[in-house]
Amino acid sequence: MAKKALITGITGQDGSYLAEHLLSLGYEVYGLIRRNSITENQQSRLDSIAPLIHTEYGDVSDVSTIDRVMMRVRPDEVYNLAAQSHVRISFDVPQYTAQTNALGALNVLESTRAHSPGAHFYQASSSEMFGNSVDPDGKQRETTRMVPVSPYGCAKLFAFNIVRNYRRSYNLFASNGILFNHESPRRASNFVTSKIIKNAVLISRGKLDKLELGNLDSQRDWGHSKDYVRAMHLILQHTEPDDFVISTGQTHSIREFCEIVFQKLGLDYRKYVVQNPKYMRPEELRFLCGDCSKAKATLHWTPTYTFDSMIDEMIRQWSDKPT
Numbered sequence: 001m002a003k004k005a006l007i008t009g010i011t012g013q014d015g016s017y018l019a020e021h022l023l024s025l026g027y028e029v030y031g032l033i034r035r036n037s038i039t040e041n042q043q044s045r046l047d048s049i050a051p052l053i054h055t056e057y058g059d060v061s062d063v064s065t066i067d068r069v070m071m072r073v074r075p076d077e078v079y080n081l082a083a084q085s086h087v088r089i090s091f092d093v094p095q096y097t098a099q100t101n102a103l104g105a106l107n108v109l110e111s112t113r114a115h116s117p118g119a120h121f122y123q124a125s126s127s128e129m130f131g132n133s134v135d136p137d138g139k140q141r142e143t144t145r146m147v148p149v150s151p152y153g154c155a156k157l158f159a160f161n162i163v164r165n166y167r168r169s170y171n172l173f174a175s176n177g178i179l180f181n182h183e184s185p186r187r188a189s190n191f192v193t194s195k196i197i198k199n200a201v202l203i204s205r206g207k208l209d210k211l212e213l214g215n216l217d218s219q220r221d222w223g224h225s226k227d228y229v230r231a232m233h234l235i236l237q238h239t240e241p242d243d244f245v246i247s248t249g250q251t252h253s254i255r256e257f258c259e260i261v262f263q264k265l266g267l268d269y270r271k272y273v274v275q276n277p278k279y280m281r282p283e284e285l286r287f288l289c290g291d292c293s294k295a296k297a298t299l300h301w302t303p304t305y306t307f308d309s310m311i312d313e314m315i316r317q318w319s320d321k322p323t
């Protein structure tokens with residue numbers, strides 16, 4: 001019989017790639033969709049697989065819907081990807097962020113414990129939980145201290161810890177993937193990689209003359225979402241529940257990212273990129289570079305995209321859009 005997977009946050013970048021990956025492995029895929037007043041585009045990332053998956057309106061903050069879906073589906077695997085995923089916006093909506101990212105995760109976990117206790121549970125934990133902690137070798141790993149610097153990171157840290165607590169207290173198969181930044185053509189354009197690429201393409205066409213950004217000196221370890229959803233699945237196939245860093249081990253500043261993208265389009269970023277304090281954060285996470293040796297050794301996970309091939313794919317996608 002086909003395994004059943006329930007994905008919260010299925011309409012997002014990771015949710016949609018994960019659904020495609022699980023379908024390719026023969027899973028029956030169920031997804032929770034948060035109702036939005038603008039239906040257009042809301043499920044556009046799922047367009048190609050819509051007839052193959054089962055979706056239901058729900059929200060991780062609404063326990064009754066989670067329980068109802070959990071009881072009906074009784075999934076073998078639960079992937080909790082639903083979140084308010086934008087770090088800067090979490091400073092504007094800290095309570096909503098905590099409700100969704102912290103209590104929402106607890107709601108899904110508690111519902112799994114109550115109605116599908118044998119299910120393997122995946123929590124989308126984040127490198128934002130580390131804050132500005134870095135090990136002496138310049139990396140972050142599973143054992144690095146977590147001292148978050150944003151409401152988003154604080155809420156994610158609660159979810160991370162409650163997953164570990166439920167694992168030990170109730171013997172649940174509950175695991176955390178500590179994912180570093182991951183991008184793709186499906187990344188929303190208010191995250192920095194998509195924003196830079198989308199606007200650099202517009203500039204190259206003469207449709208725009210400036211790109212306003214915030215902090216250009218922070219550094220991120222950027223991988224590709226498609227590689228990272230494979231890791232999510234592998235984490236739940238492991239013999240025991242555990243926590244894994246998923247990263248590339250390479251880091252670049254936002255400035256370098258601009259330089260590379262503009263160069264690929266035949267432009268000099270220094271002529272177009274300006275800073276606007278509006279995009280700065282009250283507290284910034286300055287540096288991320290993950291050590292994913294544990295995932296490589298235990299799960300035999302390796303990324304297939306390079307930094308360059310990821311950028312090229314994103315540039316192609318934005319270049320193909322009519323303007």
Ligand code: G4F
Pocket residue numbers: 085086087088126127128179180181182190191192193195212213214215216218219220254279280281284285288
């Ligand atoms: O693309 P970002 O908004 O991603 P951020 O904040 O690192 O968060 C992403 O990665 C986390 C994993 O560590 C996830 F948990 C989270 O859900 C999300 O996917 O910003 C990246 C960097 C930051 O340092 C930011 O200050 O880019 C800098 N930046 C500079 N100008 C900007 C801008 N970020 C955005 N979004 N917009 C700007 O104009």
